[in-house]
Amino acid sequence: MSARDDILGRIRAALGNERARLAAQFPAPAQAKGAGASAAPNANAAFAPDASLSTASSAARGSAISLGDVDLVARFVAKAQQVSATCTHIATAAGAPAAVDAYLRDAGLADAPLVVAAALDALPWRAHRALPGVDLRRDGLVSVTPSFAAIAETGSVVCLSSSATPTSLNFVAATHVVLVNRSAIVATMEDAWARVRATIATLPRAVNVITGPSRTADVEQTVQVGVHGPKRVLVLICDDA
Structure with missing residues (x-):
């Protein structure tokens, strides 16, 4: 046997063992009598969402935020902090401007230029730039x-794109501040898409799922933050609906 045959034989054996393991872990659904039985494993089962979160969400959707020992707000905050986002609770959306100013002062960014999405323009912000016309590439820009x-x-x-919430604000500014309604925190990605389908008749041009500040390890496998997007993400969790 040649070295090539030996290597390929080992690969085939390993693949065969993996197929057997998957078939045992995810057995194919029962076939009706007379139908050709399929031995193909149900590989999609390997990507099922966290069962405890799904159970909580399906029972609590549209009512309580937590169920039993699964607190969706606490879980969200813990996961967001793990990816270097900062989370702050505010009682109402009206408290957002003060919370943003406090965060920027603590970060040494009190004078950073501010751009606020038109959807939030009615809140009592300090002097800020309006869209269109602002240069989003300006260093140190803060978007809300x-x-x-x-x-x-x-x-x-x-985040959903619209004329009042352009996608550029999610990715171009050095600091991204995003308001989250407490009642809009869902358990899983599947629940988020279910909420989109149930709420919106026509999908927008973009649905952005953003997890913490921008990061990449393209160069020498060294993690760099803020290369392709925001260096900082502040999430304001608002108690009102």
Whole structure:
């Protein structure tokens, strides 16, 4: 046997063992009598969402935020902090400007230029830039946007594009501040998409799922933050609906 045959034989054996393991772990659904039985494993079962989160969400959707020992707000905050996002609770959306100013002062960014999405323009912000016309590439820019939902399973926020919430505000500014309604925190990615389908008749041009600040390890496998997007993400969790 040649070295090539030996290597290929080992690969085939390994693949065969993997197929057997998957078939045992995810057996194919029962076939009706007379139908050709399929031995193909149900590989999709390997990607099922966290069962405890799904159970909580399906029972609590549209009512309580937590169920039993699964607190979606606490889970979201923990996951968001794991990916270097900062989370702050505010009682109402009207408290967002003060919370943003406090965060920027603490970060040494009190004089950073501010751009607020038109959807939030009615709030009492300090002097800020309006769209269109602002140069979003300006160093140190802070953008403030609403969100459509947040995902407890991953600490992600879901933002929908529109004329009042342009996608550029999610990715171009050095600091991204995003408002999340407490009642819009869902358990899993699947729940977020279910909320989109149930709420919106026509999908927008973009649905952005954002998990923490931008990061990449393309160069020498060294993680760099803020290369392709925001260096900082502040999530304001608002108690009002």
